[in-house]
Amino acid sequence: MISILGKELKAFFSSLIGYLVIATFLIFIGLFMWIFTDTSILDNRYASLAQLFGIAPMIFVFLIPAITMRSFSEEKQRGTIEFLNTKPIKAWKILIGKYLGNLLLVVITLVPTLIYVWSVYQLGAPKGNIDIGEIIGSYAGLLFLAGLFTAIGLFTSSLSDNQIVAFLIAAIGCFLVYLGFDYLSRLPIFFGNTDLVVQKMGAEYHYASISKGKIELRDVVYFVTTTGFVLWGTWIAVTKHKW
């Protein structure tokens, strides 16, 4: 498992992919946080990282599928999946190794944003006047979200040997899971409490809830079960052969 994790991570950083992912994420976040006047902290005059945590999920919707799309698709296309599957290593270990390897790249991508936390901390008036609890909660929420998106990306990658197909389906899947239910709940077809039920099925609701700074069990359970469910589906797709 560790060997697969290492292999995945090395593959990112021995090619341009890893650096490109980090750069893309930081450029977008940086632009939205500091440059674009609509969203810039400097213009908004609030010492908060709401922009970071508002925009990051939308970037993840596209960025994480781009990271995960190669994980199984490439192995299938190049035939190296046959190499992996004929080595004495269980399928779930390959799966978890790949999952953690991909997720770790996302985590590494997030690490530099700590500088923004420090910057905003310094900019606060008085200095340090920011809601640390909210920030910790938001990072936790972002990690849970990244975990779910990575699982979705691995799942679609295990379905197709075409990376573009894997990417597109994963991006749609992540978007639907994140915002789809939220939008759906706003349609005037629900009565009583049902719109709230629908809203709660989406990841956005739980992400927003965790981001407030109180990490509640039901939100954690939501992310853990959905991620687990998608990974289980991936495991089925990987172990069952089409022939």
Add this chain to the structure above:
Amino acid sequence: MSVIVDNLTKLYGSQKAIDSLSFTVSEGEIIGFLGPNGAGKTTTMKILSGYIPATSGQATLYDYPVETHPLEVKRLIGYLPEHNPLYLDMYVKEYLELVAKIHKLDHSKRRVSDVIEMTGLGIESHKQIKMLSKGYRQRVGLAQAIIHQPKVLILDEPTSGLDPNQLVEIRQLISTLGQDRIVIFSSHIMQEVQALCSRVVILNQGQLIADSPIDSLVSQMQGSQLITVDYQKPLESDQIKALDGVESVLKLTDSSYQVTSAPGVDVRADLFDLAVHHSNRLVGLTVQKQDMQDVFQALTSQPKEA
């Protein structure tokens, strides 16, 4: 028996890739899998390596059924798939170290340098795999297959697409590797099988059509023998013709003849006795071997009986 394939059948949809295949391999054998494209060689190997399940029947390696003990089987085998899939972006050493780690080998560093030496990868070992020529890539493929010292080596067309020099080198490597383990390898090059294997299994359209030591396969196929015989003193051709089972005699010189035997009859002893009977001496006797190529073509071009 170390490798037992029992009544193995594999269906792709409704098409039978292999059909009730049974054979066994015992310790120390190098088995050649021979057959035209689509005969079921690759399918059989994929089942043996645990990559795909059989539709019915069972394959057993050292008492471990592949189906129920995939991990044990995968530890026992070294497998080089067809087309030799490799992580092209990796460096040779990096790749082999990954394989060693997956196998959880002790002294993995030493095993890596051992296999690099065994497969003659020395000078190329610091390169990226995508920089290597096909022959060297094949060596990398062989290196990953033998790094854990498997008891059974399964090689799917290890020499396809190599140039004649690389061909010779890889063959040498395979026969070296076969000295202390079972090797099952597939090929459609007859000379190669003839040169490397102790036994040959011929498949056609998913069915086993021959499983025998090379020599006997050739003579079994032969029907009639073509024998060149030299005597010390001249001899009448009629005397040879009079022997039982001699079909025709062609006089080459006064004392040497080319004899064609009747199908399935071995006349060599009689030719010897003839010399003794006439106080002559037999100084040479050559049975012209039918080539594996002929055997292969004869066996696989027969239309499948319904």
